[in-house]
Every structure is written in C-alpha cells, then in structure tokens.
Amino acid sequence: MATQTQPTTAERMKKLYVRVLLRMLPFLVNNMRYVSRKVQAEIDYLDAGYTFMLDVMGADLCCICRKTEKGTFRRVPKQEVATDVEPGSGLPSSRNDAVTVDYVIAFRSLDYAFQCFSGGESLQDALAERAFTTRGPNNTGVSLTYMFTALLRSFFFWRRAYRNQSVASTH
Template identity: 65%
Template sequence: MDDRPLSPRTLGQRLQALYVRVLLRLLPHLISLFRHVSPKIRAEVDYLKPGYAFLLTVRGTNLACVCRRTESGAFKRVPPARLARDVEPGSGLPSTDASAVTVDYVIAFRSLAFAFACFSGGETLKEALAERAFSTRGPNDTGVALTYMFTALLRMFFGWRGAYRAAKRVARG
C-alpha cells in the first residue's frame, strides 16, 4: 500500500472514494453470494485453493481490501493486522509468522479514477487492462482465474451498464 500522504480531494473525488470503499467492503460478500448464482464464478472460485488471498488496492489512497478463500469456498475479508509484514504481497514467498496471512495476488489500480471507472461499470476490466489502469503481481494462472471471476461478477452486478451489455447481433438479410 502507498505511504504517501493523502492530498486534499474534491467533493467528486471523496464521493468516488466512498463508493470504491463500500464496494471493497462488499467484495467478499458479493463473490460468496454470486458463486451460488453463476456457474462461471463458481468455476473460478473452485480453481482457487482454500487459503488463497488476493489484494485489491488503489494507489495514492488508503483504499485496499484483502480477501481470502475459506474451506467452504466463501471469501472473507482479512483484517490488516493479520497480514504478513515480512514478505512482499504477491511474491509467492512464505511468511516466517505462521499465523500471518500472505497475499498470493495483487491488483493495484493506478488511481482512484481508474478504480471508480471499473467499480462503477463505466468500463470493463478488458478496457482497463488495455489502458494499463492497474498492475498485477502474482502467478498468472490464478491471475487469469481472478480476471474471469471479476469479469463475470461485474457483468452480473453491472449488466445494466453499457460497458457490460451484450453487443446487439447484426440482422442477417
């Protein structure tokens, strides 16, 4: 997470930060709920082993969420105090503290504006990836599973938004 001091924000930026903060709080619950509804989400959650943890963070802010998969397949939020401090998140290295949670994969949004665009359904993850709106760190196989899971999750959550609506089929004549 970023240690730089937070700069004063406009009202719009504070509202965006509040929105992103709420969705980060809801994230483990949304994954756990939607895995019962969507076979795509369930398949990607099943690919991730119990104990798997990922971090979503927004650079330049204090917005972050670590989610960890339980034995039952649900995701739970990990309190910051339980995170391993002796290894870099996403490095794949074990912590010397057996009770600490190590982060297996990191998704770091470059800015609040990019995170808000994705979290509000204004743009898809594919579009955000093309603009390099976020960086990742960790193994590719689980990164792909997370990407597919988040794409399905956002499509279910924001299906009413233009970025996630299915393209209209061209009539053949």
C-alpha cells in the same frame, strides 16, 4: 512548499463508493456464486487459503480476501498479513501465523478504480490501458479476472462496458 488541496465533493463520493464496494467484496463474491455459474467455476478453481488483494494506490483503499476451507471468502484484517514478504511474490512468511497474499490487483488511481467499479469501463479495457498492475501467478490471476468480470457483468449488465457485444456479420 507545496500546499495540500482539499478533495472535491466528487472525489470524496468516488472514494466512498469504492470503499463501500471493497468492504462488500467478500459478501458479493460469496453470494454471486449462487447467481452465476461462471463465478462459481472460478471460485472452485482457487484452492482453500488462496488470498488476493485489491489496492487503490494513493487513496489508502485496500481489500484482502482469503478463501476458507468451506469455499467462501472472508476479509483479512491488515494486521494479519505478512509484512516480511512482498504481496504476490509467492514467498512464504517467516511468521507462521501471518497470511501471505497470493495475488495483487493494484489500481493506479481512484479514478481508474471508480471507472471499473461503477461499470463505466470493463476490466479488459482497464487492463489494456494499464489502469492497474498485477502481481502473482498468471493462472490464478486469469481466474480472478474472469470471476470479477462475471461479477461486474451481473451488476452492470445495463452499462455499455458490460453488455454482451453483438458479433459483426461477415455476410
């Protein structure tokens, strides 16, 4: 029989940090549009009703956001999400009142999510090392990636992963 180990204080703090940021995500996206033209441009690219999900595997952390007719994002409770179709599959639900998820970003672990959400690693670096998987149409996935990169860069501009890198001189 395998014994269950208790999470360390560091693991509990990482989980709390990621949970708080996921809870704040709709608020952050809605307000960063006023600070960053890039965030606004990517929000404008997504249609009303567009729904995305951020999931952290093995940590029971998830955030589902839907774009409203007003152009803002709101959190979607899990009980409103369609259970008869795979999130990000593009298939319609048989339930008319259920919300289908258009795009999924699933972090492989809490450590990977924490690295990205704390500014320790950029989304591009995390994608290159397969820290998360995606599911859904590529065009809106690229838009979400650009939006999240602009959002994280605004917060973590002081962190190396998000600083504008100087271009190497060819002279």
